[in-house]
Amino acid sequence: MPDAESLPQRRYTVEEYFALEEQSDIRHEYYHGEISPMDEFDLPADMAGSTKxxxxxxQNCAFALRLGLxxxxxxxxxxxxxxLAVDLGQHYNYPDVVVSCDPADDDPRIVHAxxxxxEVLSKSTEARDRGWKFEQYQQLPSLRQYVLVSQSRLLVDSFLRTKHNTWELTTLRQLTDELPVPAIxxxxxxxxxxxxxxxxxxxxANSVG
Incomplete structure (x- = not known):
């Protein structure tokens, strides 16, 4: 089945999106009837080897979480x-790593809570992950923490939801640093x-020696 990029430009129902994902070799994001290949945000301009x-x-983040839990x-x-159901029936995407601790979140294909x-950042996705995507994720009432991991430098930014429903930023830059995940x-x-x-x-790029 062709991916969404080669399909006629129109709005799709959620059911049509789910059917496409069942048969597609690549992942797509669904946003209010529009379908976009996730790969379109990972442009060739990224550094060599960035995919690995x-x-x-x-893998490291997921393994550390599984081991700790x-x-x-x-x-x-x-x-x-x-x-992930960012907005039920309206917006679905695929986070790099997602943790759910709600016993009722038992859908075999979709995380709801x-x-x-x-999210692991790349040159082409960093602005989107820090901006628009974070704005969308803040709509999720269950979300307690949003973490951005740089792949181009040693840098982790953690946004923790406070009791006042604001987001507190912690930035880590040293291998000896530890990232607190208080919700778990x-x-x-x-x-x-x-x-x-x-x-x-x-x-x-222009340094000498």
Whole structure:
């Protein structure tokens, strides 16, 4: 079946979107009747090897969460290919990592009540992940924390929802730093998140020597 990019430009029902995803080789985002390939936000201009770095960072985050939750809180940790209902019936996408701890969140294909969302940034997606996507995620009443992990430098930004429904930013830049995840009583070390990732400081393109 062709992907949404080659389909006629029109609005699709949610049912048509779900049917497309069942048969498509790539993931699509659904927003108020519009369908867009997720890959369109990962442009060739990204650094060489970014796909492997991105994938490894996603795996590291998911593994650290699963390991930390083992034998403790019963939460589901899902990576990349599990759909999230950002706005039921209107907006669906695929976060890099999503955690749900709601026992009623038992849909086999879709997460409805995320507690934590992690996105791994790239050059082409960073502005969108920090801006429009975060605005959309803030609509989710269950969401307690939104984390952005840079793949181009050692940098993790964590936005934690306060009791006043505002978002408190914590920025971490050292391998010895730990990321608190209070909603699930965990602390994730940046050393684990960036395992096997070259975290050498970036050099200016025009630097000498």
């Amino acid at each position: 770095r991105h994938n490894l960072l996603v 083992r034998g403790k809180q019963r939460c589901g940790v899902f990576a990349e290919n599990v759909r 995320p507690t934590l969302i992690i 009583n965990l602390r994730l070390s940046l050393k684990d998140i960036y395992e096997e990732i070259d975290t050498s400081p970036l050099r200016l």
